[in-house]
Amino acid sequence: MATNIYSNYHNLDQQLTLLNDLLSARAPEYHEMVEASGKRAADRLLLENGAITEPELTGVYAAALGIEPADEDELEIPEHYPGLSTEYLNTNLCLPYRWDEGVMQLLICDPYDIHKHVCQVRQALALDCHFIMVRRTYLERLLSRNQQEDTESIESQMLAEDENTLRSMAGEARIVRLVNDIFSRAIELGASDIHIEPGEDNVAVRCRVDGVLTEIMNTPRTQFPAISSRIKLIAGLNIAESRLPQDGRTNFQLGRTKLDMRVSTIPILTGESIVLRLLNSEAITFDLKTLGMSPGHLKQFDELIRIPHGMILVVGPTGSGKTTTLYSVISQLNDNRKKIIAIEDPVEYKMAGLCQMQVNAKVGVTFASGLRSIVRQDPDIILVGEIRDRETADIAINAALTGHLVLSTLHTNDAVGAVTRLIDMGVESFLVASALYGVLSQRLVRKICKVCGGSGSDTAGLRCRTCNGSGFKGRSGIFELLRMNDEIRRAVNTNLPSSEIEKLAVKNGMVTLLEDGHAKVREQVTTAEELARSTSEL
Numbered sequence: 183m184a185t186n187i188y189s190n191y192h193n194l195d196q197q198l199t200l201l202n203d204l205l206s207a208r209a210p211e212y213h214e215m216v217e218a219s220g221k222r223a224a225d226r227l228l229l230e231n232g233a234i235t236e237p238e239l240t241g242v243y244a245a246a247l248g249i250e251p252a253d254e255d256e257l258e259i260p261e262h263y264p265g266l267s268t269e270y271l272n273t274n275l276c277l278p279y280r281w282d283e284g285v286m287q288l289l290i291c292d293p294y295d296i297h298k299h300v301c302q303v304r305q306a307l308a309l310d311c312h313f314i315m316v317r318r319t320y321l322e323r324l325l326s327r328n329q330q331e332d333t334e335s336i337e338s339q340m341l342a343e344d345e346n347t348l349r350s351m352a353g354e355a356r357i358v359r360l361v362n363d364i365f366s367r368a369i370e371l372g373a374s375d376i377h378i379e380p381g382e383d384n385v386a387v388r389c390r391v392d393g394v395l396t397e398i399m400n401t402p403r404t405q406f407p408a409i410s411s412r413i414k415l416i417a418g419l420n421i422a423e424s425r426l427p428q429d430g431r432t433n434f435q436l437g438r439t440k441l442d443m444r445v446s447t448i449p450i451l452t453g454e455s456i457v458l459r460l461l462n463s464e465a466i467t468f469d470l471k472t473l474g475m476s477p478g479h480l481k482q483f484d485e486l487i488r489i490p491h492g493m494i495l496v497v498g499p500t501g502s503g504k505t506t507t508l509y510s511v512i513s514q515l516n517d518n519r520k521k522i523i524a525i526e527d528p529v530e531y532k533m534a535g536l537c538q539m540q541v542n543a544k545v546g547v548t549f550a551s552g553l554r555s556i557v558r559q560d561p562d563i564i565l566v567g568e569i570r571d572r573e574t575a576d577i578a579i580n581a582a583l584t585g586h587l588v589l590s591t592l593h594t595n596d597a598v599g600a601v602t603r604l605i606d607m608g609v610e611s612f613l614v615a616s617a618l619y620g621v622l623s624q625r626l627v628r629k630i631c632k633v634c635g636g637s638g639s640d641t642a643g644l645r646c647r648t649c650n651g652s653g654f655k656g657r658s659g660i661f662e663l664l665r666m667n668d669e670i671r672r673a674v675n676t677n678l679p680s681s682e683i684e685k686l687a688v689k690n691g692m693v694t695l696l697e698d699g700h701a702k703v704r705e706q707v708t709t710a711e712e713l714a715r716s717t718s719e720l
Contacts, residue, residue, distance in 0.1 A: 235366070322356050497596075526538065597662045
């Protein structure tokens with residue numbers, strides 16, 4: 183992990199020449215960047231342009247110096263070393279890691295200051311240098327943690343009241359890099375959400391990956407005002423407001439990746455909880471064939487969505503993939519020969535050929551009022567983000583009975599529960615029986631990692647990088663499809679209990695959620711434990 187560069191210092195010019203060749207091989211434009219900006223600036227431009235990732239650049243640096251890049255997960259947090267000034271460490275981006283009577287191991291993030299480090303450590307401390315190569319953003323976090331003082335926390339809170347100071351803090355290069363690093367790591371993990379939560383002493387950064395939260399970073403509490411201000415600036419929020427909840431949305435370019443982010447903040451006892459929903463439309467494919475439906479379910483559901491009018495519901499708890507399923511349906515039906523209008527709260531994904539309307543309670547646009555206006559727009563297909571109340575349900579069912587195909591969602595545990603939920607809202611049972619054509623209930627289960635087979639380790643016994651050691655990568659749906667027929671309609675119309683309706687549905691061929699889940703366990707798509715976690719309320 184570390185090597186003695188000092189003893190081979192006369193070869194440093196050769197090593198930097200090798201570095202130049204390695205980077206030129208990765209990016210032909212590197213030479214022009216060097217001539218215009220210098221070597222160190224050219225390296226940063228490669229990162230900003232997305233030509234190379236930070237871990238790749240660190241690997242190139244290490245290769246040029248003949249050392250192995252550090253496994254940051256195995257590094258321990260270094261103790262404070264008083265022999266080198268804080269100003270020197272910050273200015274030159276280095277940090278003492280281990281030391282003894284004759285040698286100091288120094289964490290560094292680029293090779294251009296090695297001569298300076300060797301001279302400084304030998305002159306000031308009479309020690310030889312061994313170097314450990316780490317990522318720049320990782321080193322900056324360690325420096326911030328190493329220098330945390332109680333007085334800084336008090337000063338940061340005082341400064342947080344000054345908007346100009348907050349803007350200045352948010353624009354600091356180290357904060358910009360830190361926030362970008364959070365985004366980059368979330369993208370690499372395939373995260374759907376980023377949670378930033380300040381505590382008494384630290385700020386925890388967690389990502390939701392395949393439905394499960396995982397901590398990816400922990401930074402000193404003193405950095406939170408600058409981090410929150412940076413995110414608020416990106417999202418167009420009021421950076422001076424921390425006492426009220428705020429919501430925003432923004433497009434953010436990170437290298438070659440364009441992020442569509444929805445940002446939410448709420449005040450908590452230790453500051454503000456910040457949650458970012460990552461809506462990377464480029465990485466999402468709206469295709470029913472990719473959702474994990476069995477061939478039987480796919481055939482039946484495809485037949486169902488081809489009906490010219492009526493209501494089809496997709497049900498399940500929050501985060502079960504209902505919106506993705508509905509967009510996949512719309513994508514399949516969107517053939518430029520139909521007028522398709524959607525009303526959502528909020529609009530999560532933009533889709534060509536679809537008229538999308540967003541709920542805005544401040545100006546009186548609710549699901550009910552918006553749906554009432556949509557019906558007058560001569561639509562063929564109507565997508566209602568969610569049926570929340572009797573008024574919305576009445577209008578949606580009336581639209582389904584008057585020649586429109588209505589697609590919507592409900593929060594119920596199973597398919598039959600959607601029938602009783604509509605009736606509980608106050609909709610007449612005969613209207614439900616007439617308008618409703620089908621209900622798809624679904625959950626998401628994590629899929630066994632194809633690389634490590636669910637063990638979380640690679641062939642060398644190290645943590646699997648594909649699944650980050652979790653044993654799971656990606657998610658698949660499990661489904662339950664209720665298709666209405668005359669027998670089931672009569673049962674609904676006569677207000678039979680949901681248990682009896684479910685028996686009729688199963689008799690007519692309905693595969694339950696648990697049955698579909700057990701089939702995926704047998705096919706080794708997921709595990710029995712993961713199925714139990716996903717369906718614990720059934």
